[in-house]
Amino acid sequence: MKGEGDSTWQHFDDTVYGGDFLANQPPVKAMCDAAPGIIDLLDRMGVPFNRTPEGLLDFRRFGGTLYNRTAFAGATTGQQLLYALDEQVRRYESEGKVTKYEHWEFLSAVLDGNRACRGICAMDLRSMEVRTFPADAIIIATGGIGAIFGKSTNSVVCTGSAQSALYQQGCYYANGEFIQVHPTSIPGEDKLRLMSESARGEGGRVWVPKTSGDTRDPKSIPESERWYFLEEWYPKYGNLVPRDVATRAIFKVVYEHNLGIDGKPMVYLDLTHVDRKILDRKLEGILEIYEKFVGDDPRDTPMKIFPGMHYTMGGMWVDFKQATNVPGIFAAGECEYQYHGANRLGANSLVSCIFGGFIAGPAAVQYARGTSAAATNGHFDTERKHQEENNAMLMKSEGDENPFRLWQELGELMTKNCTVIRYNKNLQETDGKLVEFLERFRRINLSDRTQWANTSVVFARQLYNMLQLSRVIAQGAAMRDESRGAHYKPDFPERDDKNFLKTTKASFAPDADEPKFEFEPVDVSLIPPRPRKY
Amino acid sequence: MADSKSVLFKIRRQGSPHTSPHWEEFSLAWHPGMNVISSLMEIARNPVTRDGKPTTPITYDANCLEEVCGSCAMLINGTARMACSALIDKLEQPVRLEPLSKFPIVRDLAVDRSVLFENLKRAKAWVPIDGTYDLGSGPRMTMEEQEAAYPLSRCISCCCCMEVCPQFNEDTGFVGAATISQVRLFNTHPTGSALKRERLAALMGDGGIQECGYAQNCVEICPKDIPLTRSISEVGGAVMKQAIGDLFRK
Ligand SMILES: Cc1cc2nc3c(=O)[nH]c(=O)nc-3n(C[C@H](O)[C@H](O)[C@H](O)COP(=O)(O)OP(=O)(O)OC[C@H]3O[C@@H](n4cnc5c(N)ncnc54)[C@H](O)[C@@H]3O)c2cc1C
Ligand code: SF4
Ligand code: SF4
Numbered sequence: 001m002k003g004e005g006d007s008t009w010q011h012f013d014d015t016v017y018g019g020d021f022l023a024n025q026p027p028v029k030a031m032c033d034a035a036p037g038i039i040d041l042l043d044r045m046g047v048p049f050n051r052t053p054e055g056l057l058d059f060r061r062f063g064g065t066l067y068n069r070t071a072f073a074g075a076t077t078g079q080q081l082l083y084a085l086d087e088q089v090r091r092y093e094s095e096g097k098v099t100k101y102e103h104w105e106f107l108s109a110v111l112d113g114n115r116a117c118r119g120i121c122a123m124d125l126r127s128m129e130v131r132t133f134p135a136d137a138i139i140i141a142t143g144g145i146g147a148i149f150g151k152s153t154n155s156v157v158c159t160g161s162a163q164s165a166l167y168q169q170g171c172y173y174a175n176g177e178f179i180q181v182h183p184t185s186i187p188g189e190d191k192l193r194l195m196s197e198s199a200r201g202e203g204g205r206v207w208v209p210k211t212s213g214d215t216r217d218p219k220s221i222p223e224s225e226r227w228y229f230l231e232e233w234y235p236k237y238g239n240l241v242p243r244d245v246a247t248r249a250i251f252k253v254v255y256e257h258n259l260g261i262d263g264k265p266m267v268y269l270d271l272t273h274v275d276r277k278i279l280d281r282k283l284e285g286i287l288e289i290y291e292k293f294v295g296d297d298p299r300d301t302p303m304k305i306f307p308g309m310h311y312t313m314g315g316m317w318v319d320f321k322q323a324t325n326v327p328g329i330f331a332a333g334e335c336e337y338q339y340h341g342a343n344r345l346g347a348n349s350l351v352s353c354i355f356g357g358f359i360a361g362p363a364a365v366q367y368a369r370g371t372s373a374a375a376t377n378g379h380f381d382t383e384r385k386h387q388e389e390n391n392a393m394l395m396k397s398e399g400d401e402n403p404f405r406l407w408q409e410l411g412e413l414m415t416k417n418c419t420v421i422r423y424n425k426n427l428q429e430t431d432g433k434l435v436e437f438l439e440r441f442r443r444i445n446l447s448d449r450t451q452w453a454n455t456s457v458v459f460a461r462q463l464y465n466m467l468q469l470s471r472v473i474a475q476g477a478a479m480r481d482e483s484r485g486a487h488y489k490p491d492f493p494e495r496d497d498k499n500f501l502k503t504t505k506a507s508f509a510p511d512a513d514e515p516k517f518e519f520e521p522v523d524v525s526l527i528p529p530r531p532r533k534y
Numbered sequence: 535m536a537d538s539k540s541v542l543f544k545i546r547r548q549g550s551p552h553t554s555p556h557w558e559e560f561s562l563a564w565h566p567g568m569n570v571i572s573s574l575m576e577i578a579r580n581p582v583t584r585d586g587k588p589t590t591p592i593t594y595d596a597n598c599l600e601e602v603c604g605s606c607a608m609l610i611n612g613t614a615r616m617a618c619s620a621l622i623d624k625l626e627q628p629v630r631l632e633p634l635s636k637f638p639i640v641r642d643l644a645v646d647r648s649v650l651f652e653n654l655k656r657a658k659a660w661v662p663i664d665g666t667y668d669l670g671s672g673p674r675m676t677m678e679e680q681e682a683a684y685p686l687s688r689c690i691s692c693c694c695c696m697e698v699c700p701q702f703n704e705d706t707g708f709v710g711a712a713t714i715s716q717v718r719l720f721n722t723h724p725t726g727s728a729l730k731r732e733r734l735a736a737l738m739g740d741g742g743i744q745e746c747g748y749a750q751n752c753v754e755i756c757p758k759d760i761p762l763t764r765s766i767s768e769v770g771g772a773v774m775k776q777a778i779g780d781l782f783r784k
């Protein structure tokens with residue numbers, strides 16, 4: 001594209017290299033081979049991709065590649081793709097080919113006596129009715145797990161609850177410890193919103209007040225009392241150090257030097273010294289987002305930013321046909337682990353979601369055709385009753401723990417210890433805390449006990465699943481004594497292919513109520529691993 | 535307002551579609567950066583009214599928290615808007631929260647917006663592609679065409695334009711501005727235009743585009759600045775032309 005000699009092989013190489021060689025290579029190659037066709041498909045569906053003067057798709061560059069490879073639709077590509085796919089589903093609905101159950105929450109799979117999937121159990125979020133849906137095969141597409149980190153760039157529905165429930169029912173969860181953090185997000189009271197990195201590119205300076213707890217208006221803090229830590233630590237690159245370096249430095253200043261603004265995890269990203277005209281010309285879109293959601297004009301006031309949990313590389317373990325280890329359960333999208341290894345490249349996620357769906361759909365149909373009816377149907381009633389009992393228990397519980405407060409604590413704990421910088425001591429402490437949280441969960445108290453659109457019950461259920469999955473992340477991170485992709489341990493700063501060129505697979509041990517781990521070799525048959533240095 | 539110590543909320547609550555509504559007041563300690571959603575989250579962490587009575591967390595819809603999904607529309611101080619971008623510091627107090635008034639209520643601030651999605655189905659608001667298999671590249675479009683389509687494609691299905699429209703009610707059954715604008719979007723797409731006649735036909739008759747009184751409330755409220763009145767007049771013209779054509783063909 002753009003006559004730069006780019007190729008699907010180059011895309012494949014960038015993806016594998018960016019993922020620090022932890023992804024099995026054959027499915028990644030297949031995805032990259034299919035990617036141009038996927039862009040064409042989205043274009044045919046009417047996604048308003050930007051055009052060249054000749055009327056062709058325009059492409060631009062994203063992090064982790066040297067090529068202008070990424071099609072884009074203004075500043076809202078993700079939204080456009082989502083809506084285009086949604087429109088097609090609506091079309092199928094109107095043709096009677098699809099039945100959509102919106103406002104239902106997946107609770108669990110229905111497994112038969114041989115632990116094969118026979119359907120799902122779900123709850124109507126309005127009537128609170130719990131019911132089962134028989135199915136020969138199911139495909140899980142429940143997205144990332146941002147909510148485990150309290151606030152993230154993800155949507156609030158991305159709780160990982162479904163993945164966790166299935167893990168607790170016997171599905172493997174792979175590479176849980178790989179969590180991508182975006183260096184510059186806008187910390188909000190409700191969520192973290194993505195802030196493009198171009199703000200640093202246009203001369204933004206990152207600093208904190210030198211004294212902890214300085215509550216002065218940033219503009220009134222004299223130069224001599226500001227700490228431009230990136231410029232001091234990395235005189236050569238200054239504020240333009242690569243993503244991961246910037247992220248770690250900000251973390252260090254906040255958590256080790258305790259110098260976050262107002263004692264909170266935030267630092268200043270200052271553009272106020274840059275000429276307004278330049279800002280308006282080059283960064284207007286971004287500055288408007290900041291203004292809209294924060295209320296301050298970054299042309300006048302330094303922005304507050306902080307690295308934010310952004311993407312879940314790990315997920316449900318699947319084979320090259322997107323099948324989990326439980327017969328009849330397939331998975332596609334951010335909820336599974338297949339395509340991004342230890343780190344995801346910009347713009348690669350949506351492609352992997354769609355490609356995973358292309359594989360999972362036909363594979364599920366093929367599986368369904370080959371499967372015979374279960375011997376009995378008793379497991380449907382059993383599963384429904386089991387889930388109804390869970391709800392009843394939560395409704396009755398007379399403890400003193402508010403689920404939303406417990407969630408806030410979980411988010412703070414996980415963000416602090418399981419994102420950017422990882423120490424084994426902290427990870428072990430985190431797991432201990434998680435066990436404590438699970439204890440506290442037993443004493444939950446729902447202030448809402450009504451049987452209609454009760455969001456507290458639903459949330460409490462999600463919270464329980466988040467807690468279980470958090471242990472997979474913390475313990476997985478503790479085990480991996482190396483640094484690879486998004487996983488960084490100062491005590492083990494190098495990648496260790498000899499011991500850890502392996503997929504982490506967690507499975508739930510019901511008796512011990514905790515994860516157990518095994519490791520699986522990675523298929524590196526196409527591109528031999530080489531050191532990752534940008 | 536930035537230095538006041540607490541923020542006062544008046545929230546209209548309704549347990550279910552079949553119970554009657556009542557108001558509850560909440561007082562939260564002010565802190566920087568609060569918005570309506572973060573305040574609702576805070577109430578969930580400590581569901582106690584202003585006068586110390588324990589209550590339930592408030593039911594509301596929200597998902598993306600960045601004006602993409604359209605789910606958090608509600609009446610904030612009487613204005614239909616997205617809760618996720620409603621900053622407390624920019625609102626008068628007490629902050630009054632109510633559900634959209636023209637959509638069936640689910641509970642508290644959550645309403646059922648499915649009428650819009652049904653309207654989009656009726657108007658065939660999609661590009662009728664042959665299939666999802668690889669059929670090569672899509673149709674060429676000029677930069678101008680893309681630039682014209684892009685603003686229309688930013689609709690987030692929030693239903694604010696319908697809430698504020700004087701014509702949008704049960705009597706008229708009016709489809710509302712969002713659907714009309716989507717018809718314009720798909721009718722101008724090279725492949726989408728194959729269904730042009732059907733889309734325009736769906737906008738004829740009772741509840742169709744003729745119900746619009748050009749009050750322009752829609753275009754003023756739209757959080758995505760979609761040129762709705764422009765869409766309405768363009769699509770209105772096309773509907774008229776087609777209706778007259780149909781008349782002569784009969
Ligand atoms: C701010 C931001 C910007 C991004 N930008 C890009 C980009 O530029 N390029 C790129 O390639 N990727 C980008 N990504 C990543 C990409 O958007 C996601 O990885 C992708 O949308 C995931 O799609 P999905 O279908 O797997 O899951 P999602 O889109 O998250 O959908 C999951 C669905 O499952 C539902 N669900 C979850 N749990 C349950 C349950 N228990 N029961 C029933 N339903 C459930 C949810 O309601 C949701 O509808 C971005 C992500 C974010 C957050
Ligand atoms: S112009 Fe007025 S009547 Fe017409 S859709 Fe908009 S608000 Fe409704
Ligand atoms: S046209 Fe505007 S107001 Fe109407 S649904 Fe779309 S985004 Fe909302």
Ligand code: FES
Nearest residue numbers: 597599601604618
């Ligand atoms: S939560 Fe999605 S638009 Fe507000």
